[in-house]
Amino acid sequence: RWVDLGPIKNHAKTVAAYRELVSPSSGGGTLGQLLALKDGGYQWLPPGQAVPAGASKVADPLNALNRYWHDTLIKPILPMASPYKRWIISPDKDLALLPFDTLVETFDAAGKPGQTLVQTRNITLVQSFAVFALLKQRAAEYAALQRPKELLAMGNAVYSGGWAENRGIRRASGTRGYEMRSVDVPDRGYALAPL
Numbered sequence: 001r002w003v004d005l006g007p008i009k010n011h012a013k014t015v016a017a018y019r020e021l022v023s024p025s026s027g028g029g030t031l032g033q034l035l036a037l038k039d040g041g042y043q044w045l046p047p048g049q050a051v052p053a054g055a056s057k058v059a060d061p062l063n064a065l066n067r068y069w070h071d072t073l074i075k076p077i078l079p080m081a082s083p084y085k086r087w088i089i090s091p092d093k094d095l096a097l098l099p100f101d102t103l104v105e106t107f108d109a110a111g112k113p114g115q116t117l118v119q120t121r122n123i124t125l126v127q128s129f130a131v132f133a134l135l136k137q138r139a140a141e142y143a144a145l146q147r148p149k150e151l152l153a154m155g156n157a158v159y160s161g162g163w164a165e166n167r168g169i170r171r172a173s174g175t176r177g178y179e180m181r182s183v184d185v186p187d188r189g190y191a192l193a194p195l
Contacts, residue, residue, distance in 0.1 A: 003077050010041030012094035017044040018065045022102050034061035042068065066104045066113050074105055074117075086122040090129050100125065 038054030106114035
């Protein structure tokens with residue numbers, strides 16, 4: 001079964017605005033103003049920029065965005081998905097940057113945000129459902145092995161020209177390199193060790 005959410009106008013701008021509010025890069029508060037766009041969605045307006053025609057300033061940005069994402073993404077699927085504790089989400093394009101765990105699932109009678117998805121659901125994000133099926137298959141094959149295969153795990157990747165750089169987020173200084181080398185971990189193969 002599926003639910004057609006319809007078009008989500010200006011979703012890239014709205015995702016960026018929400019990310020600005022829930023994880024500010026300014027180091028102690030947000031700089032700028034949230035705007036409600038004339039044709040739908042929201043946009044973050046940095047200080048000193050003119051308000052676009054037809055846009056209006058939002059008095060309570062976090063509450064407005066919490067309500068927007070609830071009404072746009074969560075509320076339409078609740079009748080079908082509410083009995084399930086585990087939700088597998090395969091977001092497309094800019095929605096892949098949306099921190100789904102932080103979205104509000106419920107609001108109280110006064111309109112105040114209640115619980116977030118991270119409080120009520122086990123959220124799994126996947127690139128696509130085809131990849132999810134392959135991961136399930138691989139997990140089953142791995143569980144059947146007498147001795148597990150070697151594992152290479154990586155993280156903290158830095159991509160040039162990406163969202164973080166455009167938002168002014170910089171990697172901390174003193175970055176260390178890593179190389180593959182054998183360490184004394186019985187029956188586990190290799191691990192990443194700092195240079």
